[in-house]
Amino acid sequence: MARVIHVFRQPDRFVAGTVGQPGDRMFYLQASEDARMVSVALEKQQVSVLAERISSLLEEVHRRFGADVPEDTPPDLRDTEPLTAPVEEEFKVGTMGLGWDAESSAVVIELLAITEDEVDEAVVLDDTEEGPDAVRVFLSPSEARAFAERADRVVNAGRKPCPLCSEPLDPDGHVCPRQNGYRRTEES
Numbered sequence: 001m002a003r004v005i006h007v008f009r010q011p012d013r014f015v016a017g018t019v020g021q022p023g024d025r026m027f028y029l030q031a032s033e034d035a036r037m038v039s040v041a042l043e044k045q046q047v048s049v050l051a052e053r054i055s056s057l058l059e060e061v062h063r064r065f066g067a068d069v070p071e072d073t074p075p076d077l078r079d080t081e082p083l084t085a086p087v088e089e090e091f092k093v094g095t096m097g098l099g100w101d102a103e104s105s106a107v108v109i110e111l112l113a114i115t116e117d118e119v120d121e122a123v124v125l126d127d128t129e130e131g132p133d134a135v136r137v138f139l140s141p142s143e144a145r146a147f148a149e150r151a152d153r154v155v156n157a158g159r160k161p162c163p164l165c166s167e168p169l170d171p172d173g174h175v176c177p178r179q180n181g182y183r184r185t186e187e188s
Contacts, residue, residue: 003130004133005135006031006090006133006135008031011032013084014030014032014137014143015083016029016150017082017083023168027041027042027046027047028083028087029047030087038090040091040092040093044155048151048152048155050096050098051151051155054107054144054145057098057099057100057144061100068141070145073150074146078146079150090133091114093111094112096109096110097110106138107143108136115131162176162178165177
């Protein structure tokens with residue numbers, strides 16, 4: 001089957017979001033441009049790492065190339081809306097790529113589907129017929145900053161961490177390894 005590459009050069013929206021309750025959430029990235037929309041599933045940790053790396057890339061681009069990079073998300077780019085329904089998963093993300101396109105002054109995010117084969121780095125950048133399906137999104141520095149800040153908020157909106165072991169707390173608590181497996185109970 002031929003490889004499908006979804007390219008969003010001027011997306012109307014590119015956001016991270018979730019479906020489900022904390023502790024049982026599915027994480028998605030959703031890109032839309034005109035009437036096209038693609039949603040891909042990924043792990044919470046992948047969303048967190050992508051946000052962190054985008055922030056680092058923006059700092060590096062500003063330092064090395066003098067690109068105009070905002071410190072914070074411009075108010076008109078703050079997106080607090082939920083994912084656009086219905087969320088239909090195109091694929092699950094395996095490999096992610098991140099780069100700077102100096103010609104268009106854009107952050108380029110590449111998301112590749114999970115595959116059993118090893119991914120050749122040349123496949124990430126080429127539009128060859130072989131390789132995993134992909135989503136490629138071009139964002140201005142301001143849009144990239146907005147994406148990273150929202151992604152951080154989405155990741156941190158889950159279950160609160162235990163103050164002792166930092167593991168996520170379920171609504172009814174958890175068995176904390178720092179307390180040698182005992183649960184705290186309120187004494188009368």
